[in-house]
Amino acid sequence: MLEMSESENIHTNSNIITQEFIALEDFNATGAEQLSFTAGDTLLVHEQVCTDWWWAERSGCFGYVPSAFLHRGVEDVEDAWQDEEYFSTYGTLLHLEMLSDRPRTETYRQVIVSNSAALRGKVVMDLGCGTGIISLFCGRLAQPAAVYAVEASSVAEHTEKLVKLNRCEDVVTVFRSRAEDLMLPSKVDVLVSEWMGNCLLFEFMVESVLRVRDRWLKDGGMMWPSSASLSLVPCQAHADYSQKMEFWENLYGLDFSCLQPVAQEEFFSKPKFSHQLDPDDCLSTPCNVISLDMHTLSVSDLEKLSGEFRFTIERSGTLHGFTAWFSTFFHSLDEGGSSLELNTGPHAESTHWKQTLFMLDGPIGVEEGDCVGGAITLQRNPIWRRHMSITIEWRIKRRNDPTFCEEKTKRFPMWR
Ligand SMILES: N=C(N)NC/C=C/[C@H]1O[C@@H](n2cnc3c(N)ncnc32)[C@H](O)[C@@H]1O
Numbered sequence: 001m002l003e004m005s006e007s008e009n010i011h012t013n014s015n016i017i018t019q020e021f022i023a024l025e026d027f028n029a030t031g032a033e034q035l036s037f038t039a040g041d042t043l044l045v046h047e048q049v050c051t052d053w054w055w056a057e058r059s060g061c062f063g064y065v066p067s068a069f070l071h072r073g074v075e076d077v078e079d080a081w082q083d084e085e086y087f088s089t090y091g092t093l094l095h096l097e098m099l100s101d102r103p104r105t106e107t108y109r110q111v112i113v114s115n116s117a118a119l120r121g122k123v124v125m126d127l128g129c130g131t132g133i134i135s136l137f138c139g140r141l142a143q144p145a146a147v148y149a150v151e152a153s154s155v156a157e158h159t160e161k162l163v164k165l166n167r168c169e170d171v172v173t174v175f176r177s178r179a180e181d182l183m184l185p186s187k188v189d190v191l192v193s194e195w196m197g198n199c200l201l202f203e204f205m206v207e208s209v210l211r212v213r214d215r216w217l218k219d220g221g222m223m224w225p226s227s228a229s230l231s232l233v234p235c236q237a238h239a240d241y242s243q244k245m246e247f248w249e250n251l252y253g254l255d256f257s258c259l260q261p262v263a264q265e266e267f268f269s270k271p272k273f274s275h276q277l278d279p280d281d282c283l284s285t286p287c288n289v290i291s292l293d294m295h296t297l298s299v300s301d302l303e304k305l306s307g308e309f310r311f312t313i314e315r316s317g318t319l320h321g322f323t324a325w326f327s328t329f330f331h332s333l334d335e336g337g338s339s340l341e342l343n344t345g346p347h348a349e350s351t352h353w354k355q356t357l358f359m360l361d362g363p364i365g366v367e368e369g370d371c372v373g374g375a376i377t378l379q380r381n382p383i384w385r386r387h388m389s390i391t392i393e394w395r396i397k398r399r400n401d402p403t404f405c406e407e408k409t410k411r412f413p414m415w416r
Helices: 004-013 083-089 094-100 102-114 133-141 156-165 205-216 238-244 257-268 299-303
Strands: 015-023 042-048 053-058 061-066 070-072 123-127 146-151 172-176 188-193 217-224 227-235 272-275 287-293 304-312 317-330 340-343 355-366 371-380 388-398 401-414
Touching: 042 061, 094 102, 102 133, 102 340, 123 133, 123 205, 133 146, 133 156, 133 172, 146 156, 156 172, 188 205, 205 217, 205 299, 227 304, 227 371, 238 257, 238 317, 238 355, 257 355, 287 304, 287 371, 299 304, 299 371, 317 371, 317 388, 355 388, 355 401
Parallel strands: 123 146, 123 188, 146 172, 188 217
Antiparallel strands: 015 042, 015 070, 042 053, 053 061, 227 287, 227 317, 272 355, 304 371, 317 340, 317 355, 371 388, 388 401
């Protein structure tokens, strides 16, 4: 820790700079001469006093900050959105996987069918249309005035052909463009998109959806999905724990257990996506931890979303971690009409997302009646804009031992 007096004479021979840096994660000052900040804050660094500590300013407050927590501004990162790589992955027939996802695709088809009367004469935008299947549902199962099928990747060449092949060229127009760069003849009545990624938000395509909503959706227009929720449940994961951790304890009669910390870092420090959670491994009733209203959600809300949870363990077992998944809801265009739901949870038909498993650093035995409370926070990466980290804080109270209380927190990058 730098003392003030010691640091003053260091000032004389450090390099005086004034540059903007972005905070990668929260920092809580442990001394009066330090400056606290939260992930995403912009800090003005006046002096890189030494390698580890810099003299910085944030909204008029000054203090020492740990340089390891900072990164040059987004403009410094050649490609914060990694759009080149992102759109190229969608130029391939990755769309095949999504088209093969029956619950996903059928839900969107059902939305169009059940709103077909109300869609008559309406203008629809399908954002990130891929092969254009949702636009084709609109063109073939309803009578909209126009459908703008917007797709930034090279798959749009195929989309043009599919529109003609399915005799929708009178209604569906394909725009090969990033939706944010579009110039359209009119605003739209309905903005439909299938934007959801792992843990609902990964890839943050949702930012594009919100920006296009603000620019092109008529007042009172409909967003499909209309709302989305993230669910969480405490769970067992014996198979994962045994294959990735216990595996090292007796390997062909040999003891490889000194590799377990490496395995912990390798396999359990990040979320496991496409995890198929067996409903019997749920230790409690799942709960919604985050709910998004797609008509009012703002881009700035995406920086940090959090929700609390409180589970009562309903069956004794081993708490290996938590599993998350999302649901999206499609409100009816008809006043009072019923909503449709796409649920990607363990109790619904499996989708290509499946669920996301967050493994704790060690299994914890739990009994029926124990209480697992805490909070989950999705913190968007201030530099790599399609990434986020998910922090889970939990505390366990035991029904049979009121003196016991274990509190822990773990941060999972997805994926930076
Ligand atoms: N992850 C899930 N579920 N779906 C991702 C769906 C991504 C599709 O939407 C396109 N896309 C993503 N963002 C934009 C944008 N801003 N403008 C135009 N097209 C875009 C991609 O190229 C993929 O074809």
